[in-house]
Amino acid sequence: MIMDKLEHFRYYQRCVPEIWDAVRFVERVRKEQLPEGRYPVGKGFAFVQEGQTRSFLEADFETHDKYLDIQVLLEGSEMWEYADKADLTVKTPYDSQADIEWLKGSGEKIQMKPGMFYLVYPTDAHKPCCHESVPTSYRKVVVKIKIDKLLHRVDTNRPGQKKQSWSW
Known part of the structure; x- marks a missing residue:
């Protein structure tokens, strides 16, 4: 997981x-105030989304194997929760x-502010799109990057996939 201000994206451009x-x-x-919807982006696609946040209790965690998510908050406020899939x-x-x-x-609850992004891997x-106590409005972009287009290997931890081990 990577989370930062969008203005710092260059720090991560080498690996993604x-x-x-x-x-x-x-x-x-x-610039163009594009409406909600799905758009082609690079070797993937993106969604422009607007809505009201939901309670953490109403939401479930999600993971994806084929695409990385880059979620960018444009306007409003949102919280999200992170956890290791394992x-x-x-x-x-x-x-x-x-x-x-x-x-x-x-997991860990995190407050997003406009101009921030987070990138999540399969694990x-x-x-x-959550809130702690009071619903808020948000406008965001979610970009999906095809994993097989990355420079580095990404594990999904699915059965049958060779696990990568790290020693520190």
Whole structure:
């Protein structure tokens, strides 16, 4: 998981070159005030989303195997919750057509402000578009980057996939 101000995206461009496509698209959304919807972006696609946040209790964690998510808050306020997938339990098994698995458990709640982004990998479970106590409005961009286009290997921790071990 990476979380930072959008203005610092260059720090991460070496490991995720497609982040540049995401930033250019966000600039286009701001400049042209693009409406909600799905748009082609680089080697992936993006959604422009607007809505009201939901309670953390109403949401489940999600993970994706085929795409990285880059979520950029443009306007309003939102909180999201992060957890390592290994620390959660499966609620709905992975659907390869929709590229989503639903999980339950608890993690760390994080406040987003306009101009911030977060990037999540397949092992990064996330609950986007939430609030602690009072619903808020938000406008955001979610860019999906195809994992097989990355310069580095990404593990999904699915059965049958060779696990990568690290020693510190």
